[in-house]
Amino acid sequence: MEYARRFPGGARAADLLLCLAITAPLLLPDHDGFAPTGLPLGWMRIAAAPLLALAVLISRRRPVAAAAVPAALGLAASPELHTAVGFAVAQVTLAFLLGHRAADRPPALWLFAGVLGAGGLALLAAPDADFEDGGTLVANVLLVFVLPWLAGQGMRQRAELDRAGWQLAERLERERHLVVHQARLRERARIATDMHDSLGHDLALIAVRAGGLKVAADTSPQGREAAEELRRSAAAAARRLHEVIQVLREGDETAPLRPAGESVAVLVHNAKASGIPVTLDDLLSDGDALPPMTERAIFRVVQEALTNAAKHAEGAPITVTMSRDGRNAVVTVTNDAPAVGTTPPVPPQNANGHGLIGLDERVRQAGGTLHAHPTAKGFTVTAHLPLSAGAPATPPRAASTTREHAATTRRTARRRALHTIGLPTAGITVLLLFMALNDHGTDSSLLEKHKYNELRIGESQQVVEDRLPARQLRPEHRPARPNGADECRYYGTDPDSFTPAYQLCFTAGRLSHKDKVVLSRVG
Template sequence: MELSVASAVRSCVRALRPLSGRPTRGAVLKDVLLGLFVWIPAALELGMRHWNAGPAAVVLECAAALAAVAVTVALSRPYPLVALLVSVPVSFWAAWFSLLMMVMSYLAGRRTATARPALLAFGAIGAVGVLLTPWAPRAWVGSVSMLMFTIVFLWLVGRYRRQHLELMSAGWERAGQLEREQRIIADQARLRERSRIAHDMHDSLGHELSLIALRAGALEVTPDLDERHRSAVADLRVSATTATDRLREIIGVLRDDSEQVPMEPVGEGVYALVERARNSGLQVILLREGEPAELPPMADRAAYRVVQEALTNATKHAPGAAVVVRLVHGPEETLVSVVNEPPPAGPLPVGARGRRGLIGLRERVRLAGGTFQAGERDGGWAVTALLPVHPEETDTAAAGHAGRTGGEEWSEIADHYRRAQRRVRWGLIALVGFPVAAGALLMAGGLVIMLYQSFVSAMSPEDYASLRVGQDRASVEDVLPPQEHTVPLRDDAPPEPEGAECRHYRSTPDFFDTDADIYRICLSGGELVAKDALPPITASIPDPAP
């Protein structure tokens, strides 16, 4: 028992703690609009109710209502349950304040993290309702119904909305995490490809430097060379040897230890690669168009790597499928295309492709100043690279790539999330906002019409008292209001005089005054034949005096 009480006390203390974070300007603007949305119809109701008391009473009542709404809405962010408890007694002030209580119920479920404080608040509201009506069991039923449908139900709606948003946010966060992991994998693939480029540089430059050192050594031992030139050639040989050693050291640092030793022959071209793949059993055809142009070393090696990776992927993911390699040489660019047909045994499972090699190819082709595309085509797979013969500086492309994946941390998932939020927001506005706005306009129009009818169909008690039975019709109609008040009468109301034309008017222009009498004026034969002050339908008719 003591543990239960202590737990309840701790829940109450947690409920009284303010929620963290200061509201933004947008949140404050929403709160102001919410307060005005609730206060304006309630102020109209209170103004009509206290119209006869004078303008000062109306202004004072509306100002007090505005203060109550402002305090309740201001508490709804840091103390949502406290705002709900405040809105319950305020709802008895005016009928329109029930809307404030329902909104606070929804916001309490939307902004409260745990359910126990809210359950304690509901219990407190129900207990107070029972204590205020201890000898009225019928009132208990109404109190419980009000508690269930205007407070608990809307709190559950807000609670569901909070959990739905948390679940959706967790899903998007998970998607963002997967995207970040994929970005890391792509960065690793790019770095691995750059390591391979460094290795290619070592093979090509090291070979050229070795030839320079070899030729310098041969020149150094020539018998007819004088000492001055022999010394210069010796310095050249030493410099070439030193450059080769330094290049080997630098490439050794840059190279990934986990990278496999390349198995293809050094300096192998695309033609030799395709021939070697055909000899190994792969159904591959090489098509050449145009005069072969001499590509820069980076572009030439990129073309080789594109064909090599595409043939490897075709062997791995489409075994038995025919492959077509096309080399289209032009004066300014060379097109490298590798297309494989669908595998005869059907497509492999979806998870079979890691696509790290394609990421590395894209990076290599980009560094060579070209463009790269890869994707499905007619059930098979196509890899295409367009390499320039005279590449421009790649600083701009590299800067654009770094801006997309570097400091700005552009995220495709986050972009999709923002677009999804906008679609959901506008969809919610279209689904809920338009019907609510239309209903509010209809209600406002109906309220204005009823208020106008109450004004133009009201007869003051003084005018009613001035009328006399037997008075001529013309003088009676001069006193009557311009419009008649249409209201149902009680079944036990006095019957109308036979053959008379009866009209009904309100005794006050206050539409919300449910205790106002109904004046019935009956005319017949050009004179007033009867007048009655009937109680409203909600009141009982007193017995006639003996």
């Protein structure tokens, strides 16, 4: 399983730790107040250690068989599956792993029904079994088998849902990468279209000038021939360029994005004339001429930013700033948030639907970088573009993947689980340990009824002490001591309650009184 692969040392180390955890209770001392009704408990524990180790070994491939091992051991020692025999930890753990590792429910349900049936038959065959023992069997099957199995099933289903969610996210991520790739290709086609409009015009001028040179009166025959060759070459190059651009251009993109002769100033003027509150702060045009790729990229940045602001922040003021920063041109378009009570219109469906992706590709191909992000007051688009021609394209930024996000999410979840669950779990563990020690203390002060009946008044204190439990109850408020008694001791009669208790009193080194009394509280 995935948690075992993440465990330090892998699955083998996890299995070893699991084996130690489920066999450790076998080393605990016997409870004085519990006598197994099945096979001898000592021999059962000796045989249980290798059997439980085998169960852990097969639990990954045969989880039903693994869960059956501690169930059979528990039934052999106690038909009612008494938890005092030391197999409860193994039963709970392997039942949980059965639910977590096995998808099919019927085999597990058949196992639980078999345990219940086998225990019931054993109780029917026992001469001293009663209805209470049957209720104990049913309760123990529910507590140590069914409930842990249901918890394991729940964790398995949650893991499957998480896995399906991450698979869906990865598929969506692949589709998003495909859309981004297509948007970048489309923007490259637009760049080629812009180049066609510029280079096509230049080639046309070359062809016209070559034709004029051919018909000039002072041109020699060799010059006319060369001029004609130049005219034909320029015309052929223009045709080939047009054919290539027609292949790259989308069917609905019959015109370039930038009309001939239009600049950023004209673009801002037209936007202001249409009612968009936009201002231009141009500190860039006064210097040297910009490279064609940079100039066209600046136009596209302002054009796309104005379009997005008009769509998503209707009526909000827009500021366009163009300046120089060392070797780069910096273009910033900032818009405020839409006015209160203004509902932005639904963005129309355009050819690509991914304007910022195409814009980033345009800026990147020009050798620059683009940053678009929300601000406290609205939204900002900033582009840095080279002022020198021939700058290489900027490498695309690596986007975070779903797997990286999943790894980050898991690390965060583990930290939260450590803080949220770790401390309470440690506290509960300490509390359970204290309760277990307290129960063990109560059981070790339990005096069995037949031993109590065997005690005789007048027996020496040393003989009596040899048959008494190792510990005695220590009530805060002791009953009245019989007249003449030197010392009184108290021992439990019921493993589930400290009262009533047996009172044994000694006088002059001999047992003088024995009785059953009610204790108010035990310290």
